[in-house]
Amino acid sequence: MSEDRRLEVLRAIVEDYVQTREPVGSRVLVERHALGVSPATIRNDMAALEEGGFIAQPHTSAGRVPTDKGYRLFVDRLSTVKALSSPEKRAIQVFLEDAVDLDDVVDRSVRLLAQLTQQVAVVQYPSLRRSALRHLELVPVGDTRLLVVIITDTGRVEQRTLELTSAVPEQVVHELRARLNVAVAGRRLADARAPLEEIVHAFGVVEQPLVTSVITVVEDALAEESEERIVMAGTANLARSGTDFTQTIRPVLEALEEQVVLLRLLTEMAEDSAGVTVRIGRETQHAGLAETSIVAAGYGADGETVARIGSLGPTRMDYAGTIASVRAVARYLSRILAS
Template sequence: MAGSDDRRFEVLRAIVADYVSHQEPVGSKAIVERHSLGVSSATVRNDMASLEEDGYITQPHTSAGRIPTDKGYRVFVDRLSEIKPLSPAERRAIETVLEGAVDLEDVLRRSVRLLAQLTRQVAIVQYPMITNSTVRHLEVVPLTEARLMLVLITGAGQVDQRAVDLGDVISEDEVARLRQTLNAAISGQRMSDAATAVAELPEQCPPDLRDAMTRVCTSLVESLVEHPEDRLVLGGTANLTRNAADFPDSLRQVLEALEEQVVVLKLLAATRGPGAVTVRIGEENEDEQMRSTSVVSIGYGSDDTLLGGMGVVGPTRMDYPTTIAAVRAVANYVGQILAAR
């Protein structure tokens, strides 16, 4: 759509707004009555004819009404001049709910519930990607004289615990030396860098600690690499069934696709840095099963560090300004909370 054709865009915006609100094809008379465009019905009809010819709207059946196409939604989203802000009550609710979380898992589960409630869509939150996290601290706890517990805490608040059998007794002093050496090597390091450092420690440590260090490092490396099976929280799937009319032939395949972890991870794959919103509409989705949906996603984290992605999945007939505002607000709060932990 030509950037100079502002009136045609206003007609398209009116069609999008009315179709999202009323779920019915929109005619020229309704546009003139509901929107102050300052033009006649005949002018609106001409603009609608041009929009239809260019593929931005379509006529679903023989009525005079039109509905937006994926192409129409795309130009509408791309030309959003402002995002509808959340109300003060909605912002207070987000802050109150998330600040009450006790740990990382609780933060993510509360975030999913909030997004699903605010947008009335399916909400997805990705666990912080380990490769983008840093090591905050490693605790080494003696369980017996020959068995240790390793407690790895990441900068995002993830906790991984692993028991290590040493095969021989170890003194408290030796445990303290292990703890000091390990933390000196990996605290503050990115997980991938920490894994490299851990792999080199056995050869660098004194002979009397080498066997214990080798066993500890072998176990610790497993904590420092990705665990894809633990990376997603999904909520609000039932919201799709409330919009079943938007998926006349595809609701089942959309629900089946959401059960596949690989498919869902692809929906968040476009997330870039924290705060960068991505909207993929209909045919823009890579997976064929998801081409009747729209996906609004965003990265969350702190400063320039991307920890993970979150977003919502719903029909292409979506309230994009409100959805974008909700996704952005929740991601912002999650990033702040994880940065403060």
């Protein structure tokens, strides 16, 4: 059996099974696909694919279905990704461009991707630790309170209130605001610590406690782990795929509720590649997601990836279409963050 023909037979089995949800037999392959060989040859090819672990027979006298290994080979050899139509691209652009702030952008992106793929959409919120600082604002609130506003290059806004023991000197606040923005604008947390600490020495002994308090608030806010979170949409789409799971969708739903599971998975996928990555079945390394696949891509501003967006569904998913949708939404999301 030639390698090229084996891949063609596997491709045909995957495409038919994704479309029909029914095990695929040799007769169906002959009728639906111009493979250019006899039914007997196709049966031999299918036997070899089954022996190699790429397809399996769910029960006696049934056709064949792809295994995780078969899906992996199919995805790795996927030469073409379905292109989105011009109306689809325009709709994505218009829908996302109407967002009013970062929260709205993230919410729109996840709902849009769920609608495009009819699967569960997952968006990792831009991490403060991976974002660069755009602007720091200090706003006196009353006599002894100071509002610290942190704005990142991704449009994320964090606010912290600082309680002081004495009145807030307006001139000191003005000077501190100016020095902070000169020192940290465009820097990430790892690069901002040293310049922040140097600012303290630019002020007199009397002002240094206030300056130190503000800098501590900024550093603590940027270092918080709690900002690592995700937003999901389309969980109800899993109900439409109920027959794709051997037992029930309950293990999948329980895994989705544990955001730490998805955060770990997205982080690991980011380490694999900055582009589109696919984890299939047990590659997710979580029992609850063993019958699902996830397609994810990074997004960010100025060529820097700050988080990932993805689509999760049963292993019997339209990989080409899902990859195209995830890639398109990630690109538009990046453009908006960079604007």
